[in-house]
Amino acid sequence: MEGAREVTRAATIHAVAALAGVSPSTVSRALNSPGLVNAVTRQRVLESAEQLGYQPNRAARSLVLGRTSNLGLIVPDIANPFFTPFIKAVQAQVRQASYSLFLADTDEDVEVEVEAARAMAKQVDGMILCAPRMPGNRLRSIAVHTPVVIANRQSRTAPAVTMDIGPGVRQAVAHVHALGHRRCAFLSGPRGSWSNQQRLRFFTAACQAQGVELIVLGPFEPVFGGGYRGADEAVAAGVTAIFAYNDLVALGVMSRLNDRGIRVPGEMSVLGFDDIPMASMMNPPLTTVMMPITAVARASASMLLTLLGGNGPPRPAAQELAARLVIRSTTESAARPTGL
Amino acid sequence: MEGAREVTRAATIHAVAALAGVSPSTVSRALNSPGLVNAVTRQRVLESAEQLGYQPNRAARSLVLGRTSNLGLIVPDIANPFFTPFIKAVQAQVRQASYSLFLADTDEDVEVEVEAARAMAKQVDGMILCAPRMPGNRLRSIAVHTPVVIANRQSRTAPAVTMDIGPGVRQAVAHVHALGHRRCAFLSGPRGSWSNQQRLRFFTAACQAQGVELIVLGPFEPVFGGGYRGADEAVAAGVTAIFAYNDLVALGVMSRLNDRGIRVPGEMSVLGFDDIPMASMMNPPLTTVMMPITAVARASASMLLTLLGGNGPPRPAAQELAARLVIRSTTESAARPTGL
DNA sequence: CTGAAAGCGCTAACAG
DNA sequence: CTGTTAGCGCTTTCAG
Numbered sequence: 001m002e003g004a005r006e007v008t009r010a011a012t013i014h015a016v017a018a019l020a021g022v023s024p025s026t027v028s029r030a031l032n033s034p035g036l037v038n039a040v041t042r043q044r045v046l047e048s049a050e051q052l053g054y055q056p057n058r059a060a061r062s063l064v065l066g067r068t069s070n071l072g073l074i075v076p077d078i079a080n081p082f083f084t085p086f087i088k089a090v091q092a093q094v095r096q097a098s099y100s101l102f103l104a105d106t107d108e109d110v111e112v113e114v115e116a117a118r119a120m121a122k123q124v125d126g127m128i129l130c131a132p133r134m135p136g137n138r139l140r141s142i143a144v145h146t147p148v149v150i151a152n153r154q155s156r157t158a159p160a161v162t163m164d165i166g167p168g169v170r171q172a173v174a175h176v177h178a179l180g181h182r183r184c185a186f187l188s189g190p191r192g193s194w195s196n197q198q199r200l201r202f203f204t205a206a207c208q209a210q211g212v213e214l215i216v217l218g219p220f221e222p223v224f225g226g227g228y229r230g231a232d233e234a235v236a237a238g239v240t241a242i243f244a245y246n247d248l249v250a251l252g253v254m255s256r257l258n259d260r261g262i263r264v265p266g267e268m269s270v271l272g273f274d275d276i277p278m279a280s281m282m283n284p285p286l287t288t289v290m291m292p293i294t295a296v297a298r299a300s301a302s303m304l305l306t307l308l309g310g311n312g313p314p315r316p317a318a319q320e321l322a323a324r325l326v327i328r329s330t331t332e333s334a335a336r337p338t339g340l
Numbered sequence: 341m342e343g344a345r346e347v348t349r350a351a352t353i354h355a356v357a358a359l360a361g362v363s364p365s366t367v368s369r370a371l372n373s374p375g376l377v378n379a380v381t382r383q384r385v386l387e388s389a390e391q392l393g394y395q396p397n398r399a400a401r402s403l404v405l406g407r408t409s410n411l412g413l414i415v416p417d418i419a420n421p422f423f424t425p426f427i428k429a430v431q432a433q434v435r436q437a438s439y440s441l442f443l444a445d446t447d448e449d450v451e452v453e454v455e456a457a458r459a460m461a462k463q464v465d466g467m468i469l470c471a472p473r474m475p476g477n478r479l480r481s482i483a484v485h486t487p488v489v490i491a492n493r494q495s496r497t498a499p500a501v502t503m504d505i506g507p508g509v510r511q512a513v514a515h516v517h518a519l520g521h522r523r524c525a526f527l528s529g530p531r532g533s534w535s536n537q538q539r540l541r542f543f544t545a546a547c548q549a550q551g552v553e554l555i556v557l558g559p560f561e562p563v564f565g566g567g568y569r570g571a572d573e574a575v576a577a578g579v580t581a582i583f584a585y586n587d588l589v590a591l592g593v594m595s596r597l598n599d600r601g602i603r604v605p606g607e608m609s610v611l612g613f614d615d616i617p618m619a620s621m622m623n624p625p626l627t628t629v630m631m632p633i634t635a636v637a638r639a640s641a642s643m644l645l646t647l648l649g650g651n652g653p654p655r656p657a658a659q660e661l662a663a664r665l666v667i668r669s670t671t672e673s674a675a676r677p678t679g680l
Numbered sequence: 681c682t683g684a685a686a687g688c689g690c691t692a693a694c695a696g
Numbered sequence: 697c698t699g700t701t702a703g704c705g706c707t708t709t710c711a712g
Contacts, residue, residue: 010485012689023699028691038697058463059402060689063704068399070463079424079617087418091445100459103443105431119440123398123410145350224621255623258598277419281564283595352705363683368707378681400705403688 011052020048031056071099071304072120072127074113078105081276082246082293086130086151089297097305099125110134121146126308128300129153147307151300153194154318159307161299161319165202168289168323172243172271173206175287175325180334181212181241181269187230187253188218189245196222196245199273203243215239220249227252235262240269240334247272247279247288254282254330265332275326284329292321351392360388371396411644412442412460412467414453419445421616422586422633426470426491429637437645439465450474461486466648468640469493487647491640493534494658499647501639501659505542508629508663512583512611513546515627515665520674521552521581521609527570527593528558529585536562536585539613543583555579560589567592575602580609580674587612587619590626594670605672615666624669632661 017024030037030045062068071094075083094101102120106113110133120127126147132139143158150160176184186203189196207214215237220226227249234242244250250272254264264270272279272288279286299319357364370377370385402408411434415423434441442460446453450473460467466487483498490500516524526543529536547554557573560566567589574582584590590612594604604610612619612628619626639659
């Protein structure tokens with residue numbers, strides 16, 4: 001009979017101690033504070049441990065130490081390409097600090113998010129909540145018990161790392177203005193979304209300040225298909241440049257424009273938002289507002305690590321990183337308005 | 341002073357016991373085996389627990405129970421859209437069985453993978469290795485200590501869930517043959533890759549069996565850019581249909597074809613492989629061989645759960661799921677060869 | 681039905 | 697430098 005349970009019961013510290021002819025505490029010390037034990041003894045212990053394939057039991061360790069050496073990360077959607085660089089960066093940094101990472105995805109659902117955060121809180125030393133959708137009080141109820149860093153969302157409850165889209169938006173508007181565009185469309189995203197409101201607000205302000213007429217269209221779903229529809233409306237509105245809510249939408253726009261035989265950037269300039277990995281790979285490469293998501297990830301991770309380290313500033317200050325325009329090949333001098 | 345450490349020390353089972361006026365063991369029973377305790381006592385305990393916001397310490401629980409209630413999942417690359425449905429499905433199933441899930445990504449690096457698996461093994465009750473790259477002996481050394489299920493790869497070491505691409509490939513070839521195509525290109529992927537070899541082998545066999553001439557091109561990188569280059573070679577080869585190594589490559593092909601003014605599917609038919617979420621969203625929607633990745637995920641998860649359950653068959657058998665063709669809009673009757 | 685006692689595997693004083 | 701002792705918080709016999 002074979003089956004589910006392990007063949008060999010894992011070796012305990014006692015077994016190692018016995019084999020090395022020392023006490024368990026010496027084994028513990030040899031492994032955790034090599035300096036405190038005689039070199040030759042330590043060598044013997046190490047060999048015994050090696051021979052038995054000894055792996056400290058994490059539960060026992062956590063229990064006595066009061067820490068798990070695990071960190072958690074919760075993101076709205078793993079499938080969203082906007083978050084993947086974030087996940088990767090956090091993962092790398094966390095691993096480097098020799099923590100393990102619990103990663104959960106909430107499918108953009110608040111209930112799932114709250115539940116995931118609660119469940120996770122019990123088994124990590126701290127966690128990063130990326131763009132959490134839950135209300136402030138729920139956030140607080142979690143942050144009270146567990147060190148938390150919030151990314152992509154303002155908070156008074158916990159230290160937060162956010163992005164300032166202002167510079168990027170202003171650069172984008174200045175860029176199209178410089179190319180001679182005077183009438184542009186903004187393809188808006190989900191009405192309820194905070195980032196849509198923010199993007200809309202900044203674009204409106206920047207266009208007004210720089211003398212560009214802004215036609216707000218939408219809302220459109222923040223995916224490929226949304227841009228597909230949006231493209232037609234923008235063309236009908238007689239604009240010469242399109243600010244898409246995000247890169248996915250921009251992708252849809254370009255696809256649709258292409259179907260209709262409208263050249264990008266020849267007849268229509270298109271700008272995205274986010275700078276997802278695909279943006280630079282598409283054809284032509286997309287001019288877009290780069291959100292410094294990787295930098296945010298790194299900052300969040302360091303912040304959490306600092307928070308846990310106990311050293312450093314007692315409570316890391318909030319931090320804000322600036323978005324900026326990345327000019328690639330979908331923007332060009334304004335031509336005569338298309339459509340009609 | 342405030343700072344990193346928790347404000348309130350988490351309530352222990354003792355505190356709850358004291359408040360309810362019972363012993364810790366009664367609290368434990370009230371929570372875990374409600375049947376064994378007097379209804380009114382239980383009620384009192386539950387209220388005390390609620391009042392104190394009592395959350396059992398997982399480390400202590402794991403220590404005595406010998407199980408963590410955590411499961412692990414390791415995938416080659418979180419950013420690869422092929423794996424996202426897999427991750428989501430596993431996550432859902434695991435959560436439903438009230439386990440938490442550790443998710444790790446190896447960036448396709450064998451060393452990272454081995455390391456991640458080792459680290460994870462110590463703190464989960466079992467894990468799913470998705471398309472592991474590590475050699476069989478490393479795999480074995482892990483599977484010996486931890487219940488493991490392998491997805492997307494054959495194995496004699498552990499129960500595995502794999503996909504049979506045969507039916508899908510044969511359907512694809514039959515499909516283009518029925519449309520009158522007699523000369524097709526296969527844009528191959530990474531030379532070393534097992535799935536590339538497999539796909540190539542099956543396409544070669546199916547084409548030969550069905551009387552379709554197959555021009556093998558490449559290798560190309562398995563991403564958008566690869567297809568971009570591949571498209572030109574395929575056109576130069578004078579084929580009327582292109583089998584792309586995967587959907588990303590197909591995407592690149594279509595983009596390039598479009599740039600060159602070659603209509604899909606009018607002048608060239610294009611077929612993908614995998615059926616990533618984007619395949620149905622692109623324009624026109626891609627005809628592709630659907631890999632039943634979600635089904636594999638579900639099967640893997642159930643398998644692992646069974647393995648851990650101790651009940652059911654002592655060792656779940658390996659399982660193989662069939663791929664099949666999904667016909668969308670990038671395939672049409674053969675026209676005259678393009679190019680030259 | 682409930683309490684007392686023992687112990688999961690490990691670390692951290694505290695003596696030697 | 698090393699062994700002994702005492703728990704970390706929880707579950708589970710074993711008595712009552």
